Amino acid sequence: MVHGEAWTLKELFVYPNEYIYWSVQIVMYPFMTGLVAGAFVLSSLYHVFGIKQLKDMARFSLVFSFALLLVAPVPLQLHLQQPLRGINVFMTPHFTSAIAAFGIVFSTYAAIVASELWFVYRRYFIETVLSLRGKADKGFFEKIRQGIFSLLTLGSYDVSEKALKADEKAVKILAGVGIPVACFLHGYAGFIFGSVKANALWMTPLMPVIFIMSAIVSGIALCMLTYIAVMEIRKFLVSSRRQALSRPQAREELKGAEIQVISITAKYLLLFLVFAISLELLDLVFRGYTAVKSWDVLRSVIYGRDFFDIFILQYGVGNLVPLMLFLVPGLTIKRAVVGTLLVLFGVFMMRWNVVIGGQSFSLTFAGYMHYHLPIVPHNLETFKEGLGGALTVAAMPFFLFWIMNKIFPVFGYNK
Amino acid sequence: MSNHVLRPLFVVAVLVFLGLLARHFIVPKDFGIGRTGYMYGWHRKSNVEDWKAVKVKYRTAEYCKDCHSDKIDLIMTSPHAIINCENCHGPAVDHPDDPPKLPIDRSRELCLRCHFPLPYPTSGRGKIRGINPELHNPGQACSTCHNPHKPELSIQ
Amino acid sequence: MITRRDFLKYTLKGAAGLAVPVAALEIAAPGKLFAGKYDPSGVRWVFLVDTLKCVGCGLCVKACKLENEIPYDANVTRTWVERYVLTKDGRVSADTPKGARDGFLTEKVELGQGKYRDIKKEEIEKAFFVPKLCNQCQNPPCVQVCPVGATYQTPDGVVLIDRKWCIGCGYCIMACPYGVRFFHPVYHVAEKCNFCYHRITKGMNTACVDACPFGARKIGNMKDPNDPVAKIIASERVGVLKEEYGTKPQVYYIGLSKEVR
Secondary structure, eight states, rough: OOTTTEEEEEEEEEOOOOOOOOHHHHOOOOOOHHHHHHHHHHHHHHHHTTOOOGGHHHHHHHHHHHHHHHHHHHHHHHHHHHHGGGGGHSSOTTSSSSSHHHHHHHHHHHHHHHHHHHHHHHHHHHHHHHHHOOOOSSOOOHHHHHHHHHHHHTTOOOOOOHHHHHHHHHHHHHHHHHHHHHHHHHHHHHHHHTTTTTTTTTTOOOHEEEEEEEHHHHHHHHHOOOOOOOHHHHHHHHHHHHHHHHOOOOOOOOOOHHHHHHHHHHHHHHHHHHHHHHHHHHHHHHHHHHHOOTHHHHIIIIEEEEEEEIIIIIIIIIIIIIHHHHHSOOOHHHHHHHHHHHHHHHHHHHHHHHHHHGGGTTTTSSSSEEOOOSSOSSSSSHHHHHHHHHHHOOOOHHHHHHHHHSOOOSSEEEO | OGGGGGGHHHHHHHHHHHHHHHHHHHHOEEEEEEETTHHHEEETTTTHHHHHHHHOOOOOHHHHTTTTTTHHHHHTTGGGGGGGHHHHHHTTTTTTTTTSOOOOOOOOHHHHHHSSSSOTSSSSSGGGGOTTTTSSTTTGGGGGOBTTBOOGGOOO | OHHHHHHHHHHHHHHGTTTSSSHHHHHOOHHHHHHHTTOOOOEEEEEEEETHHHHHHOHHHHHEEEEETTOOOOOOOSEEEEEEEETTTTOOEEOOGGGTTTTTOOOSSEETTTEEEEOOOOGGEEEEEEEEOOOSSSSSHHTEEEESSSSEETSSSEEEETTTOOOOOHHHHHHHHHHHEEETTTTSSOOOOOSSHHHHHHTTOOOOHHHHHTEEEEEETTTTTOHHHHHHHHOOOOBOOOOGOOOOOEEEESSSSSSSO
16 A cells, blocks of 8 residues: 555545645644744743743753653654664755754754753752762662763762852853754744645745744643643642641642742743734735635635634634633633643644645645544554554653653752 | 863764764765755765666567567558557566566457547547447457457458 | 667767667666766756647556556556546546556546546537656756755756665655655655656666657657757747746646646
């Protein structure tokens, strides 16, 4: 069977070689990179612009951004027909291709985030190593732990006042440099699509900007959501433990998600959401007004076949409803949870409507293709490019975050 | 500034060096910019030879005529003279060594490629004589009555 | 015919090649033998399709699939033939069932998903066939977007794909406005028409040109002023497909119509 045939249904006049070649993994790819960029921008708001209210959020979103970062190339890798040759992008990059430059931009960005993390957690690494060294009879795991942390200190045990000041300065610089690089990284994902002149829906110079705005929106939303979830789970665990031991706990440990943190973050979310919606609508209005050759088929897709996906799911449920939820005064945690979930869904649908929507009409402009997401896989291909593959990719950052939290503790560690 | 500040940079430098080292071993030696420039000519040069070395399967009537000149002489006198041998006999490849016998396509569908009547006025197809396959001796191979090399019935 | 003979001479000049028939060269590793002799700098391959002559028999598609080892029953093809039927009510119906590998064996036009449009003879205003293949663009967008340099343009103007280096990302497939690219079902890398590069560099025609009984397909060298195809392109009224993309396609058409996509 030809790649793509399993999930493509053709209608009317379509060229024989046309299939939905870019399926759900390519929807996941800009969605994940968007979350990376957004989470990083959120953490930088504190480090660079000194927005104090975001302090609790900053360290959290930085670690989460790193977890997401490691997952971002996975969907690309999963959709390659030759996954083992993925390394060729680094070996013989062809820089006239947006994908080739992705390798370089991504690596640079990964280096920046990793370095920033190192500076933030350096003191913790050193303290851990020193306390483990002092311990007399170490178990096997503690020896391994000491090894890992010794490696992480990169051989420097300087925790003098001067050194810590230098750390703070480095974090600030890296966070500042990181913002444009994060935007560039995700603008690049937009460029991958926006520069395909053969695709009438994708080709617009607005695409990178739209992608950046919606990226920040989704990144902030995910950080808010995960922050609330983690804080509430902690509160629940602590209080249940307290009940079991009937022992009073410090107030600090009992703290759930703070509504002040949430509402200030929500303000930034709203700002970027408005930008994103305005740009998307501008694009739509412009296409309709100029009505070039491709408009007939685009109109039939946007207002006909994909109307529900675009106007009900993306703009309605994913944009308008959360906009209302956040705008109504007196934000509560519950409302924020619903709002952020809907925002994430909206951004996902936007990626879906770009990637799948762009392939739902033929290059003939006289035929259509339907994408049927494989739900029950019957071979590796339909798993990778089906619901299973998408959910695997979606779950990975949370799993990674859980592991990384053991090395970079997000909570309970204060300088 | 304290000396530890530059350490992440050293790590990056080591990683970049390892990447370049890997590149040295993985990238084929003949990979480079061809005569069409970096945008259109960035490639592994020996690949051109790979493509040139693909085996030719359709050898044309030139190849057939040494042994089957009788058939070629016959078809040359008929309206089917324009049809190359291999369209019906299949690609010669290294016949008669490999394959020793060519599989001849005698299906009605082969003839219908041209002789299914399509009344298209602005295409050459409308001028070809066609038959209705459901009415014209259905189920029979065309070659039962028509010699493909000399298809007119009166001559056979 | 003159071109072919001229060209054969041209490619084989210098060595013993002149005296040896093509069949004999085959056995002695043609890639190596021709490597030093085929000089691409004096060549710019172009293709000429005369849609007025095409009858939609699809023998070109069959020959192409067998010559270039594209699995015969896979629903992808390097070349295909489209049918356009314009009816008196102004509607255009077009199809290319299985890329016309078996020709067009019904007057019904395929609409996809098992549906057909039955068109009566009296309704037809005009109807014709259009063969398609890779345009070997002067500015190939597929090559521009390849992230690893696995597809490239040769100096004689043909765009090739490196099956050993392609990572299978599909970006080139997305970038081609003509839909000529696909993933090879066996090698799992990008695949497309390359004007039968193994044939044209040996002085032969492409398999589709040889298979066409009606002379609807021709290949030529635009840099050779005596080439009949080059002469036609230079002196007669020819069109190209989707000029607006700026790809400078090098497959020229006689008898194009506004309905052609």
